[in-house]
Amino acid sequence: MSAPFPHRHLTGIYGLQPHEILFLLDEAEQWITLNRATTKHDDRLSGLTLINAFFENSTRTLLSFEIAGKRLGADVVNMAVGQSSVKKGETLIDTAVTLNAMRADMIVIRHQSSGAVQLIADKVDCPVLNAGDGRHEHPTQALLDALTIRRRKGRIGGLTVAICGDILHSRVARSNILALTALGAEVRVVAPPTLMPTAIERLGAIPFHDFDKGIEGADVVMMLRLQNERMDGAYLPSPREFHALYGLTMERLERAAPDALVMHPGPMNRGVEITSEVADHPDRSAITEQVEMGVAVRMACLDVLTRKRRGVEGWA
Numbered sequence: 001m002s003a004p005f006p007h008r009h010l011t012g013i014y015g016l017q018p019h020e021i022l023f024l025l026d027e028a029e030q031w032i033t034l035n036r037a038t039t040k041h042d043d044r045l046s047g048l049t050l051i052n053a054f055f056e057n058s059t060r061t062l063l064s065f066e067i068a069g070k071r072l073g074a075d076v077v078n079m080a081v082g083q084s085s086v087k088k089g090e091t092l093i094d095t096a097v098t099l100n101a102m103r104a105d106m107i108v109i110r111h112q113s114s115g116a117v118q119l120i121a122d123k124v125d126c127p128v129l130n131a132g133d134g135r136h137e138h139p140t141q142a143l144l145d146a147l148t149i150r151r152r153k154g155r156i157g158g159l160t161v162a163i164c165g166d167i168l169h170s171r172v173a174r175s176n177i178l179a180l181t182a183l184g185a186e187v188r189v190v191a192p193p194t195l196m197p198t199a200i201e202r203l204g205a206i207p208f209h210d211f212d213k214g215i216e217g218a219d220v221v222m223m224l225r226l227q228n229e230r231m232d233g234a235y236l237p238s239p240r241e242f243h244a245l246y247g248l249t250m251e252r253l254e255r256a257a258p259d260a261l262v263m264h265p266g267p268m269n270r271g272v273e274i275t276s277e278v279a280d281h282p283d284r285s286a287i288t289e290q291v292e293m294g295v296a297v298r299m300a301c302l303d304v305l306t307r308k309r310r311g312v313e314g315w316a
């Protein structure tokens with residue numbers, strides 16, 4: 001009998017079966033309960049070393065993985081890439097070989113180049129988890145988003161989810177499209193023509209350029225940040241014009257389903273893709289809940305991916 005999650009690494013949602021995605025979501029449920037308890041600790045990863053190698057700046061994702069690792073009892077090391085030999089010209093392969101020689105039990109990687117995480121995964125002996133690579137994927141963000149939706153809506157199958165904003169540069173959008181369509185949701189992507197990838201339909205998403213039509217009747221409206229750091233050209237006239245055409249306001253939200261859930265992976269550009277009134281709405285916004293689900297999902301992934309290494313029965 002094969003393990004319910006037979007993959008050695010988690011480099012993306014692409015290639016995962018629906019039941020494997022659901023398995024990770026189900027595993028995360030127990031950690032939500034632990035994280036809400038007074039004593040937030042479990043020793044199952046005691047004695048294991050987790051390296052967080054973030055080649056790209058991050059606050060919430062790095063902190064989330066650090067908390068996840070520590071709550072499971074692992075020794076967590078955050079690699080300060082800004083002070084590392086990478087700045088001195090060390091290649092990515094050299095870095096991978098160095099990390100491998102340190103006998104890490106799990107490596108979490110964020111990198112500005114698409115495919116960099118897979119490159120490292122191919123060179124090391126331990127499980128590797130993708131915390132975001134370029135425009136490619138951000139699998140744990142998609143998992144925490146799916147978990148948030150399932151807990152708030154009771155299901156994912158049959159829902160209409162509108163992902164809006166900078167689709168072109170968003171690894172979050174790509175991973176969410178793959179995860180949510182696999183679980184039976186209708187996924188719409190809403191963006192101006194300059195921020196819409198070509199042939200996005202191949203991933204199973206339905207493209208819209210008109211924001212109001214794109215969110216009409218949607219059960220979930222997920223806003224994305226304008227990723228100015230990845231834009232190397234004039235994609236937009238101005239943030240002000242973007243807000244006028246594609247910003248989510250309470251008035252615009254009325255076009256979605258009456259109980260539509262509002263989501264955002266963060267960090268938010270308030271007043272650009274979303275207003276504070278919407279982002280902070282006590283009933284409609286699930287943004288802070290997404291952050292909470294992130295820790296639980298990352299705990300589940302760290303647990304599952306190290307089970308074979310720990311000799312857990314059924315994972316040999």
